[in-house]
Amino acid sequence: MRTFIPFRGRLHDARTATAVGRWLGAGVLVCFLTGLISHGLQTPPGWLAPHLPARPVWGYRVTQGLHVATGIALVPLLLAKLWTVYPRLYVRPPVRSVRHALERASIAVLVAAALLEVALGLANIAQWYPWPFGFKRVHWALAWVLCGALLLHVAVKAPQIAAHWRRPAPGTDPDAGERRSLLLGVGAAVGAVTLVTAGQSLTPLRATTLLAPRRPDGTAQGLPVNRTAAEAGVAHVSGAAWRLQVTGPRPFHLSLAELRALPRHRARLPIACVEGWSASAWWEGVRLADLLDRAGAPEDAFVRVVSLQKRGGYRVMEMGPHYARDPLTLLALRLNGEVLSPDHGFPARIIAPNRPGVWQTKWVRLIEVLR
Amino acid sequence: MRAARLVLGAAGLLLLAAGVRLLITGSPADAPRQVAVWLAGAVVLHDLALAPLVLAAGLVVRRLPARRAVRGGLIVAGCLTLVALPPLLRPGEPRNATALPLDYGRNLVLLLAATALATAAAAAWRRARRPGPGSPGA
Numbered sequence: 001m002r003t004f005i006p007f008r009g010r011l012h013d014a015r016t017a018t019a020v021g022r023w024l025g026a027g028v029l030v031c032f033l034t035g036l037i038s039h040g041l042q043t044p045p046g047w048l049a050p051h052l053p054a055r056p057v058w059g060y061r062v063t064q065g066l067h068v069a070t071g072i073a074l075v076p077l078l079l080a081k082l083w084t085v086y087p088r089l090y091v092r093p094p095v096r097s098v099r100h101a102l103e104r105a106s107i108a109v110l111v112a113a114a115l116l117e118v119a120l121g122l123a124n125i126a127q128w129y130p131w132p133f134g135f136k137r138v139h140w141a142l143a144w145v146l147c148g149a150l151l152l153h154v155a156v157k158a159p160q161i162a163a164h165w166r167r168p169a170p171g172t173d174p175d176a177g178e179r180r181s182l183l184l185g186v187g188a189a190v191g192a193v194t195l196v197t198a199g200q201s202l203t204p205l206r207a208t209t210l211l212a213p214r215r216p217d218g219t220a221q222g223l224p225v226n227r228t229a230a231e232a233g234v235a236h237v238s239g240a241a242w243r244l245q246v247t248g249p250r251p252f253h254l255s256l257a258e259l260r261a262l263p264r265h266r267a268r269l270p271i272a273c274v275e276g277w278s279a280s281a282w283w284e285g286v287r288l289a290d291l292l293d294r295a296g297a298p299e300d301a302f303v304r305v306v307s308l309q310k311r312g313g314y315r316v317m318e319m320g321p322h323y324a325r326d327p328l329t330l331l332a333l334r335l336n337g338e339v340l341s342p343d344h345g346f347p348a349r350i351i352a353p354n355r356p357g358v359w360q361t362k363w364v365r366l367i368e369v370l371r
Numbered sequence: 372m373r374a375a376r377l378v379l380g381a382a383g384l385l386l387l388a389a390g391v392r393l394l395i396t397g398s399p400a401d402a403p404r405q406v407a408v409w410l411a412g413a414v415v416l417h418d419l420a421l422a423p424l425v426l427a428a429g430l431v432v433r434r435l436p437a438r439r440a441v442r443g444g445l446i447v448a449g450c451l452t453l454v455a456l457p458p459l460l461r462p463g464e465p466r467n468a469t470a471l472p473l474d475y476g477r478n479l480v481l482l483l484a485a486t487a488l489a490t491a492a493a494a495a496w497r498r499a500r501r502p503g504p505g506s507p508g509a
Contacts, residue, residue: 009426075453079449079450083422083426086418086422086426089418112410112414115413115416116409116413122454126461126471127465128457128461133398134398134402137393137402138402141391141394141406143390144387144389145387145391147383147390148383148384148387149383151382152384153383155377155379158372158376158379182442188446188447192450192486196454210473211455211482214472215473223469224469225469226470228466
Protein backbone atom coordinates (compact mmCIF):
# COMPACT_ATOMS: atom_id res chain seq x y z
CA MET A 1 0.00 0.00 0.00
CA ARG A 2 1.39 3.42 -0.96
CA THR A 3 0.70 6.34 1.34
CA PHE A 4 1.40 10.06 1.27
CA ILE A 5 3.34 9.76 4.53
CA PRO A 6 5.76 6.84 4.89
CA PHE A 7 4.75 4.50 7.70
CA ARG A 8 7.63 2.20 8.50
CA GLY A 9 6.22 0.82 11.74
CA ARG A 10 5.05 -2.76 11.88
CA LEU A 11 1.64 -4.18 12.68
CA HIS A 12 -0.34 -1.81 10.47
CA ASP A 13 -1.49 -4.99 8.76
CA ALA A 14 -4.66 -6.99 8.09
CA ARG A 15 -3.86 -9.74 10.60
CA THR A 16 -3.51 -7.24 13.45
CA ALA A 17 -6.65 -5.40 12.30
CA THR A 18 -8.55 -8.69 12.33
CA ALA A 19 -7.18 -9.79 15.71
CA VAL A 20 -8.21 -6.51 17.37
CA GLY A 21 -11.24 -5.87 15.19
CA ARG A 22 -13.13 -9.01 16.11
CA TRP A 23 -12.98 -8.13 19.81
CA LEU A 24 -13.99 -4.57 19.00
CA GLY A 25 -16.87 -5.83 16.84
CA ALA A 26 -18.03 -8.20 19.56
CA GLY A 27 -17.92 -5.36 22.08
CA VAL A 28 -19.92 -3.02 19.84
CA LEU A 29 -22.50 -5.77 19.37
CA VAL A 30 -22.77 -6.35 23.14
CA CYS A 31 -23.26 -2.61 23.66
CA PHE A 32 -25.88 -2.45 20.90
CA LEU A 33 -27.90 -5.40 22.19
CA THR A 34 -27.77 -4.35 25.84
CA GLY A 35 -28.65 -0.84 24.70
CA LEU A 36 -31.69 -2.19 22.87
CA ILE A 37 -32.75 -3.99 26.06
CA SER A 38 -32.32 -0.84 28.10
CA HIS A 39 -34.26 1.24 25.59
CA GLY A 40 -37.02 -1.37 25.53
CA LEU A 41 -37.31 -1.42 29.31
CA GLN A 42 -37.12 2.34 29.66
CA THR A 43 -39.32 3.57 26.82
CA PRO A 44 -41.15 0.53 25.49
CA PRO A 45 -43.25 0.93 22.36
CA GLY A 46 -46.94 0.20 22.98
CA TRP A 47 -46.86 -3.34 21.60
CA LEU A 48 -43.98 -4.29 23.87
CA ALA A 49 -45.08 -2.68 27.14
CA PRO A 50 -47.51 -5.45 28.23
CA HIS A 51 -44.87 -8.13 27.70
CA LEU A 52 -41.90 -6.72 29.59
CA PRO A 53 -40.85 -9.39 32.09
CA ALA A 54 -40.24 -8.83 35.79
CA ARG A 55 -37.71 -11.68 35.75
CA PRO A 56 -34.87 -12.21 36.13
CA VAL A 57 -34.78 -9.86 39.11
CA TRP A 58 -31.20 -8.88 38.23
CA GLY A 59 -31.87 -8.58 34.49
CA TYR A 60 -31.46 -4.83 34.09
CA ARG A 61 -28.60 -4.77 36.57
CA VAL A 62 -26.61 -7.26 34.51
CA THR A 63 -27.46 -5.95 31.04
CA GLN A 64 -26.83 -2.32 31.87
CA GLY A 65 -23.73 -3.08 33.94
CA LEU A 66 -22.45 -5.02 30.93
CA HIS A 67 -23.38 -2.17 28.58
CA VAL A 68 -21.27 0.37 30.44
CA ALA A 69 -18.40 -2.00 31.30
CA THR A 70 -18.17 -3.11 27.67
CA GLY A 71 -18.35 0.50 26.49
CA ILE A 72 -15.39 1.37 28.72
CA ALA A 73 -13.48 -1.69 27.45
CA LEU A 74 -14.01 -0.40 23.90
CA VAL A 75 -11.64 2.51 24.60
CA PRO A 76 -8.41 0.48 24.21
CA LEU A 77 -9.88 -1.78 21.52
CA LEU A 78 -11.15 1.07 19.36
CA LEU A 79 -7.95 3.08 19.64
CA ALA A 80 -5.78 0.03 18.91
CA LYS A 81 -7.88 -0.81 15.85
CA LEU A 82 -7.69 2.76 14.55
CA TRP A 83 -3.94 2.84 15.18
CA THR A 84 -3.51 -0.34 13.17
CA VAL A 85 -5.33 0.99 10.11
CA TYR A 86 -4.25 4.61 10.49
CA PRO A 87 -1.82 4.60 7.48
CA ARG A 88 -4.81 3.84 5.25
CA LEU A 89 -6.02 7.36 5.92
CA TYR A 90 -3.15 8.56 3.72
CA VAL A 91 -3.52 5.99 0.94
CA ARG A 92 -2.33 7.12 -2.50
CA PRO A 93 -4.25 7.86 -4.65
CA PRO A 94 -6.94 8.98 -2.18
CA VAL A 95 -9.71 7.71 -4.44
CA ARG A 96 -9.27 4.96 -7.02
CA SER A 97 -12.85 4.38 -8.09
CA VAL A 98 -16.46 5.03 -7.17
CA ARG A 99 -16.46 1.82 -5.15
CA HIS A 100 -13.33 2.90 -3.31
CA ALA A 101 -14.82 6.33 -2.60
CA LEU A 102 -17.99 4.74 -1.21
CA GLU A 103 -15.95 2.39 0.93
CA ARG A 104 -13.89 5.24 2.33
CA ALA A 105 -17.04 7.27 3.03
CA SER A 106 -18.59 4.35 4.91
CA ILE A 107 -15.42 3.97 6.95
CA ALA A 108 -15.50 7.68 7.79
CA VAL A 109 -19.04 7.19 9.10
CA LEU A 110 -17.97 4.09 11.06
CA VAL A 111 -14.97 5.78 12.66
CA ALA A 112 -16.83 9.00 13.48
CA ALA A 113 -19.81 7.17 14.98
CA ALA A 114 -17.60 4.82 17.00
CA LEU A 115 -15.45 7.62 18.43
CA LEU A 116 -18.36 9.89 19.28
CA GLU A 117 -20.58 7.11 20.64
CA VAL A 118 -17.92 5.92 23.09
CA ALA A 119 -17.04 9.49 24.08
CA LEU A 120 -20.71 10.40 24.67
CA GLY A 121 -21.14 7.31 26.85
CA LEU A 122 -18.01 8.00 28.89
CA ALA A 123 -19.01 11.59 29.56
CA ASN A 124 -22.61 10.66 30.32
CA ILE A 125 -21.66 8.24 33.10
CA ALA A 126 -19.76 11.13 34.67
CA GLN A 127 -22.92 13.23 34.20
CA TRP A 128 -20.99 15.66 32.03
CA TYR A 129 -22.83 17.07 29.02
CA PRO A 130 -20.59 19.47 27.09
CA TRP A 131 -22.54 19.04 23.81
CA PRO A 132 -25.55 21.08 22.69
CA PHE A 133 -27.85 18.16 21.81
CA GLY A 134 -29.81 15.71 23.96
CA PHE A 135 -27.69 12.76 25.05
CA LYS A 136 -30.33 10.05 25.07
CA ARG A 137 -31.67 10.61 21.59
CA VAL A 138 -28.28 11.01 19.93
CA HIS A 139 -26.66 8.05 21.74
CA TRP A 140 -29.63 5.95 20.63
CA ALA A 141 -29.55 7.12 17.01
CA LEU A 142 -25.76 6.81 16.72
CA ALA A 143 -25.96 3.25 18.05
CA TRP A 144 -27.93 2.31 14.93
CA VAL A 145 -25.57 4.25 12.68
CA LEU A 146 -22.55 2.59 14.30
CA CYS A 147 -23.99 -0.92 14.19
CA GLY A 148 -25.11 -0.46 10.59
CA ALA A 149 -21.75 0.92 9.48
CA LEU A 150 -20.03 -1.95 11.28
CA LEU A 151 -22.12 -4.63 9.54
CA LEU A 152 -21.44 -2.94 6.22
CA HIS A 153 -17.72 -2.83 7.01
CA VAL A 154 -17.67 -6.55 7.90
CA ALA A 155 -19.52 -7.34 4.66
CA VAL A 156 -17.02 -5.33 2.59
CA LYS A 157 -13.95 -6.72 4.37
CA ALA A 158 -15.21 -10.30 4.73
CA PRO A 159 -12.55 -11.83 2.42
CA GLN A 160 -9.69 -10.14 4.29
CA ILE A 161 -11.20 -11.00 7.66
CA ALA A 162 -11.58 -14.64 6.62
CA ALA A 163 -8.03 -14.74 5.23
CA HIS A 164 -6.56 -13.37 8.46
CA TRP A 165 -8.89 -14.97 10.99
CA ARG A 166 -6.33 -17.60 11.96
CA ARG A 167 -2.82 -17.01 13.11
CA PRO A 168 -0.29 -17.53 10.27
CA ALA A 169 1.62 -20.82 10.43
CA PRO A 170 4.56 -20.65 12.85
CA GLY A 171 7.71 -19.38 11.21
CA THR A 172 5.93 -17.73 8.28
CA ASP A 173 5.17 -14.45 10.01
CA PRO A 174 8.09 -12.25 11.09
CA ASP A 175 5.71 -10.02 13.07
CA ALA A 176 4.18 -12.77 15.23
CA GLY A 177 6.12 -11.95 18.40
CA GLU A 178 5.66 -8.22 17.94
CA ARG A 179 1.93 -8.66 17.41
CA ARG A 180 1.55 -10.92 20.43
CA SER A 181 3.25 -8.25 22.51
CA LEU A 182 0.96 -5.50 21.19
CA LEU A 183 -2.18 -7.57 21.76
CA LEU A 184 -0.96 -8.35 25.27
CA GLY A 185 -0.66 -4.62 25.92
CA VAL A 186 -4.15 -3.91 24.56
CA GLY A 187 -5.52 -6.83 26.58
CA ALA A 188 -3.83 -5.47 29.69
CA ALA A 189 -5.44 -2.07 29.04
CA VAL A 190 -8.88 -3.68 28.69
CA GLY A 191 -8.27 -5.51 31.96
CA ALA A 192 -7.03 -2.37 33.71
CA VAL A 193 -9.91 -0.06 32.73
CA THR A 194 -12.40 -2.81 33.61
CA LEU A 195 -10.79 -3.56 36.95
CA VAL A 196 -10.94 0.07 38.10
CA THR A 197 -14.51 0.79 36.95
CA ALA A 198 -16.62 -2.39 36.92
CA GLY A 199 -16.90 -2.43 40.70
CA GLN A 200 -19.70 0.14 40.40
CA SER A 201 -21.97 -2.74 39.45
CA LEU A 202 -19.90 -5.90 40.00
CA THR A 203 -19.69 -6.21 43.77
CA PRO A 204 -16.58 -8.46 43.97
CA LEU A 205 -14.56 -5.65 42.31
CA ARG A 206 -15.65 -3.11 44.91
CA ALA A 207 -12.14 -2.84 46.36
CA THR A 208 -10.57 -1.77 43.05
CA THR A 209 -13.21 0.82 42.13
CA LEU A 210 -10.72 3.64 41.60
CA LEU A 211 -12.05 5.49 38.54
CA ALA A 212 -15.77 4.58 38.44
CA PRO A 213 -18.29 7.42 38.67
CA ARG A 214 -20.04 5.63 41.54
CA ARG A 215 -19.33 3.35 44.44
CA PRO A 216 -21.84 0.53 44.98
CA ASP A 217 -21.89 1.42 48.67
CA GLY A 218 -22.66 5.12 48.37
CA THR A 219 -23.17 7.15 51.50
CA ALA A 220 -26.96 7.52 51.64
CA GLN A 221 -28.37 4.43 53.42
CA GLY A 222 -25.84 2.26 51.60
CA LEU A 223 -27.08 3.07 48.09
CA PRO A 224 -26.12 5.69 45.52
CA VAL A 225 -28.66 8.36 44.58
CA ASN A 226 -29.24 10.13 41.29
CA ARG A 227 -31.98 12.71 41.88
CA THR A 228 -31.93 14.05 45.42
CA ALA A 229 -34.99 15.31 47.27
CA ALA A 230 -33.62 18.85 47.03
CA GLU A 231 -33.19 18.57 43.24
CA ALA A 232 -36.70 17.20 42.86
CA GLY A 233 -38.13 19.99 45.02
CA VAL A 234 -39.51 17.60 47.67
CA ALA A 235 -37.01 18.08 50.48
CA HIS A 236 -39.61 18.76 53.17
CA VAL A 237 -42.39 16.19 52.86
CA SER A 238 -44.31 15.89 56.11
CA GLY A 239 -45.12 12.28 56.95
CA ALA A 240 -48.11 13.44 59.00
CA ALA A 241 -49.68 15.44 56.16
CA TRP A 242 -48.86 12.98 53.37
CA ARG A 243 -51.66 10.89 51.87
CA LEU A 244 -51.38 8.08 49.36
CA GLN A 245 -54.19 8.27 46.86
CA VAL A 246 -55.17 5.16 44.92
CA THR A 247 -57.71 5.45 42.10
CA GLY A 248 -59.54 2.60 40.42
CA PRO A 249 -62.94 0.88 40.61
CA ARG A 250 -62.78 1.27 44.45
CA PRO A 251 -60.65 4.37 45.07
CA PHE A 252 -59.21 5.03 48.51
CA HIS A 253 -56.52 6.94 50.31
CA LEU A 254 -54.23 6.12 53.17
CA SER A 255 -52.23 8.07 55.70
CA LEU A 256 -48.67 7.00 56.35
CA ALA A 257 -49.75 5.35 59.63
CA GLU A 258 -52.48 3.42 57.84
CA LEU A 259 -50.08 2.35 55.12
CA ARG A 260 -47.57 1.15 57.73
CA ALA A 261 -50.31 -0.92 59.38
CA LEU A 262 -50.90 -2.96 56.20
CA PRO A 263 -49.20 -6.37 55.80
CA ARG A 264 -45.52 -5.73 55.10
CA HIS A 265 -43.17 -7.67 52.91
CA ARG A 266 -39.43 -7.69 52.50
CA ALA A 267 -37.57 -8.10 49.22
CA ARG A 268 -33.91 -7.97 48.26
CA LEU A 269 -33.84 -6.08 44.97
CA PRO A 270 -31.18 -4.17 43.08
CA ILE A 271 -31.45 -0.57 42.05
CA ALA A 272 -29.75 -0.32 38.66
CA CYS A 273 -29.11 2.91 36.82
CA VAL A 274 -28.86 3.41 33.09
CA GLU A 275 -25.47 4.97 33.84
CA GLY A 276 -24.19 1.53 34.77
CA TRP A 277 -24.00 1.55 38.56
CA SER A 278 -26.14 -0.78 40.60
CA ALA A 279 -26.47 -2.14 44.12
CA SER A 280 -28.73 -4.54 45.94
CA ALA A 281 -30.62 -3.63 49.09
CA TRP A 282 -33.30 -4.90 51.42
CA TRP A 283 -36.60 -3.15 50.87
CA GLU A 284 -39.63 -3.38 53.11
CA GLY A 285 -43.12 -2.19 52.37
CA VAL A 286 -46.57 -3.01 51.06
CA ARG A 287 -47.04 -5.14 47.97
CA LEU A 288 -48.30 -3.06 45.09
CA ALA A 289 -50.55 -6.02 44.18
CA ASP A 290 -52.28 -5.77 47.59
CA LEU A 291 -53.04 -2.08 47.01
CA LEU A 292 -54.34 -2.83 43.51
CA ASP A 293 -56.59 -5.61 44.86
CA ARG A 294 -57.96 -3.22 47.44
CA ALA A 295 -58.74 -0.72 44.66
CA GLY A 296 -60.52 -3.47 42.71
CA ALA A 297 -58.05 -3.32 39.81
CA PRO A 298 -58.35 -6.05 37.16
CA GLU A 299 -55.43 -8.49 37.04
CA ASP A 300 -54.25 -7.20 33.67
CA ALA A 301 -54.50 -3.50 34.44
CA PHE A 302 -51.70 -1.06 33.70
CA VAL A 303 -50.77 1.20 36.57
CA ARG A 304 -49.63 4.82 36.61
CA VAL A 305 -47.60 6.07 39.55
CA VAL A 306 -47.20 9.80 40.12
CA SER A 307 -44.49 11.33 42.25
CA LEU A 308 -44.60 14.42 44.43
CA GLN A 309 -41.51 15.67 42.67
CA LYS A 310 -41.84 19.03 40.99
CA ARG A 311 -38.97 18.74 38.52
CA GLY A 312 -37.52 16.00 36.35
CA GLY A 313 -38.59 13.90 33.40
CA TYR A 314 -39.56 10.81 35.40
CA ARG A 315 -42.32 12.25 37.59
CA VAL A 316 -45.00 10.02 36.07
CA MET A 317 -44.33 6.29 35.61
CA GLU A 318 -46.38 3.56 34.06
CA MET A 319 -45.96 -0.16 34.57
CA GLY A 320 -47.50 -3.19 32.96
CA PRO A 321 -49.28 -5.97 34.82
CA HIS A 322 -46.21 -8.24 34.97
CA TYR A 323 -44.50 -5.68 37.17
CA ALA A 324 -47.53 -4.38 39.03
CA ARG A 325 -48.70 -7.87 40.04
CA ASP A 326 -45.27 -9.24 40.86
CA PRO A 327 -45.05 -10.29 44.54
CA LEU A 328 -41.64 -8.59 44.74
CA THR A 329 -42.92 -5.20 43.56
CA LEU A 330 -43.32 -3.05 46.64
CA LEU A 331 -44.43 0.37 47.64
CA ALA A 332 -41.38 0.50 49.88
CA LEU A 333 -41.32 2.34 53.20
CA ARG A 334 -38.00 1.11 54.56
CA LEU A 335 -34.55 0.55 53.09
CA ASN A 336 -31.89 -1.64 54.72
CA GLY A 337 -33.84 -1.63 57.98
CA GLU A 338 -34.35 2.14 58.20
CA VAL A 339 -37.17 4.47 57.24
CA LEU A 340 -36.51 5.78 53.69
CA SER A 341 -34.39 8.90 53.73
CA PRO A 342 -35.72 11.90 51.77
CA ASP A 343 -33.19 11.20 48.99
CA HIS A 344 -34.44 7.64 48.66
CA GLY A 345 -38.07 8.72 48.35
CA PHE A 346 -39.61 9.27 51.79
CA PRO A 347 -42.40 8.56 52.60
CA ALA A 348 -42.90 5.82 49.97
CA ARG A 349 -41.31 4.69 46.73
CA ILE A 350 -41.73 1.98 44.16
CA ILE A 351 -39.20 -0.81 43.89
CA ALA A 352 -39.73 -3.46 41.23
CA PRO A 353 -37.58 -6.24 39.82
CA ASN A 354 -35.78 -5.91 36.44
CA ARG A 355 -36.51 -2.21 35.89
CA PRO A 356 -34.34 0.81 35.12
CA GLY A 357 -33.64 2.94 38.19
CA VAL A 358 -35.43 5.99 36.78
CA TRP A 359 -38.72 4.07 36.93
CA GLN A 360 -38.29 3.12 40.59
CA THR A 361 -40.43 6.16 41.34
CA LYS A 362 -39.67 8.02 44.56
CA TRP A 363 -41.94 10.24 46.70
CA VAL A 364 -45.09 8.48 45.49
CA ARG A 365 -48.37 10.33 46.01
CA LEU A 366 -50.78 8.74 43.56
CA ILE A 367 -51.34 5.28 42.14
CA GLU A 368 -53.81 5.17 39.24
CA VAL A 369 -55.34 2.01 37.87
CA LEU A 370 -55.52 2.43 34.10
CA ARG A 371 -58.05 0.68 31.82
CA MET B 372 -20.07 -16.30 1.10
CA ARG B 373 -21.23 -13.87 -1.57
CA ALA B 374 -24.89 -14.12 -0.54
CA ALA B 375 -24.00 -13.79 3.14
CA ARG B 376 -21.97 -10.67 2.38
CA LEU B 377 -24.83 -9.14 0.42
CA VAL B 378 -27.32 -9.84 3.22
CA LEU B 379 -24.93 -8.47 5.85
CA GLY B 380 -24.20 -5.37 3.79
CA ALA B 381 -27.89 -4.74 3.12
CA ALA B 382 -28.69 -5.18 6.81
CA GLY B 383 -25.92 -2.72 7.62
CA LEU B 384 -27.29 -0.15 5.20
CA LEU B 385 -30.77 -0.58 6.68
CA LEU B 386 -29.57 -0.03 10.25
CA LEU B 387 -27.49 2.92 9.09
CA ALA B 388 -30.49 4.49 7.40
CA ALA B 389 -32.62 3.82 10.49
CA GLY B 390 -30.02 5.58 12.63
CA VAL B 391 -29.85 8.61 10.34
CA ARG B 392 -33.63 8.76 10.32
CA LEU B 393 -33.71 8.62 14.13
CA LEU B 394 -31.19 11.44 14.16
CA ILE B 395 -33.20 13.63 11.81
CA THR B 396 -36.80 13.01 12.85
CA GLY B 397 -38.00 13.92 16.28
CA SER B 398 -34.89 15.91 17.16
CA PRO B 399 -34.84 19.68 17.38
CA ALA B 400 -34.19 21.12 13.92
CA ASP B 401 -30.54 22.02 14.51
CA ALA B 402 -29.62 18.74 16.25
CA PRO B 403 -28.50 16.89 13.08
CA ARG B 404 -26.13 19.71 12.16
CA GLN B 405 -24.74 19.83 15.71
CA VAL B 406 -24.23 16.06 15.72
CA ALA B 407 -22.48 16.25 12.35
CA VAL B 408 -20.12 18.87 13.76
CA TRP B 409 -19.36 16.70 16.78
CA LEU B 410 -18.86 13.61 14.61
CA ALA B 411 -16.37 15.50 12.47
CA GLY B 412 -14.77 16.91 15.60
CA ALA B 413 -14.27 13.43 17.02
CA VAL B 414 -12.52 12.31 13.83
CA VAL B 415 -10.35 15.43 13.67
CA LEU B 416 -9.36 15.09 17.32
CA HIS B 417 -8.43 11.46 16.80
CA ASP B 418 -6.80 11.64 13.38
CA LEU B 419 -4.92 14.90 13.78
CA ALA B 420 -4.10 14.93 17.50
CA LEU B 421 -4.37 11.62 19.34
CA ALA B 422 -3.14 9.26 16.62
CA PRO B 423 -0.11 11.40 15.61
CA LEU B 424 0.78 11.71 19.31
CA VAL B 425 0.67 7.94 19.71
CA LEU B 426 2.69 7.38 16.53
CA ALA B 427 5.28 9.91 17.68
CA ALA B 428 5.49 8.12 21.02
CA GLY B 429 5.96 4.89 19.06
CA LEU B 430 8.96 6.39 17.22
CA VAL B 431 10.60 7.13 20.57
CA VAL B 432 9.66 3.85 22.22
CA ARG B 433 11.09 1.67 19.47
CA ARG B 434 14.56 3.00 20.25
CA LEU B 435 14.31 2.12 23.94
CA PRO B 436 15.50 -1.04 25.65
CA ALA B 437 12.57 -3.22 26.74
CA ARG B 438 10.43 -1.40 24.16
CA ARG B 439 7.69 -4.03 24.20
CA ALA B 440 7.13 -3.73 27.92
CA VAL B 441 7.24 0.08 27.68
CA ARG B 442 4.71 0.06 24.85
CA GLY B 443 2.37 -2.15 26.87
CA GLY B 444 2.74 0.12 29.88
CA LEU B 445 2.03 3.23 27.79
CA ILE B 446 -1.10 1.66 26.29
CA VAL B 447 -2.41 0.83 29.76
CA ALA B 448 -1.47 4.24 31.16
CA GLY B 449 -3.00 6.10 28.21
CA CYS B 450 -6.29 4.22 28.42
CA LEU B 451 -6.54 4.67 32.20
CA THR B 452 -5.98 8.41 31.66
CA LEU B 453 -8.68 8.61 28.99
CA VAL B 454 -11.18 6.83 31.24
CA ALA B 455 -10.31 9.18 34.11
CA LEU B 456 -10.72 12.32 31.99
CA PRO B 457 -14.52 12.80 32.21
CA PRO B 458 -14.63 12.83 36.02
CA LEU B 459 -11.50 15.01 36.07
CA LEU B 460 -12.57 17.53 33.42
CA ARG B 461 -16.26 17.79 34.30
CA PRO B 462 -16.85 21.34 35.50
CA GLY B 463 -18.99 22.14 38.52
CA GLU B 464 -19.92 20.23 41.63
CA PRO B 465 -21.19 16.63 41.33
CA ARG B 466 -24.97 16.33 41.53
CA ASN B 467 -24.86 14.86 45.01
CA ALA B 468 -22.53 13.22 47.53
CA THR B 469 -22.89 9.76 45.94
CA ALA B 470 -22.01 10.95 42.40
CA LEU B 471 -18.29 11.10 41.51
CA PRO B 472 -17.38 10.40 45.14
CA LEU B 473 -13.73 9.46 44.57
CA ASP B 474 -10.50 11.43 44.43
CA TYR B 475 -9.97 10.75 40.73
CA GLY B 476 -6.77 12.76 40.40
CA ARG B 477 -5.08 10.90 43.25
CA ASN B 478 -6.37 7.54 42.04
CA LEU B 479 -5.11 8.17 38.52
CA VAL B 480 -1.66 9.07 39.84
CA LEU B 481 -1.63 5.88 41.93
CA LEU B 482 -2.68 3.81 38.93
CA LEU B 483 -0.05 5.37 36.68
CA ALA B 484 2.60 4.66 39.33
CA ALA B 485 1.39 1.06 39.60
CA THR B 486 1.49 0.76 35.80
CA ALA B 487 5.08 2.06 35.75
CA LEU B 488 6.06 -0.47 38.42
CA ALA B 489 4.37 -3.32 36.56
CA THR B 490 6.10 -2.24 33.34
CA ALA B 491 9.51 -2.22 35.05
CA ALA B 492 8.78 -5.64 36.54
CA ALA B 493 7.71 -7.03 33.15
CA ALA B 494 10.87 -5.65 31.51
CA ALA B 495 13.10 -7.09 34.24
CA TRP B 496 11.35 -10.44 34.01
CA ARG B 497 11.82 -10.60 30.25
CA ARG B 498 15.47 -9.69 30.56
CA ALA B 499 16.05 -12.32 33.23
CA ARG B 500 14.29 -14.98 31.19
CA ARG B 501 16.04 -14.25 27.94
CA PRO B 502 19.80 -14.79 27.78
CA GLY B 503 21.61 -11.64 26.66
CA PRO B 504 23.64 -11.40 23.43
CA GLY B 505 26.90 -12.01 25.32
CA SER B 506 25.83 -15.10 27.19
CA PRO B 507 26.68 -18.60 26.09
CA GLY B 508 24.23 -20.18 23.71
CA ALA B 509 22.99 -16.87 22.32
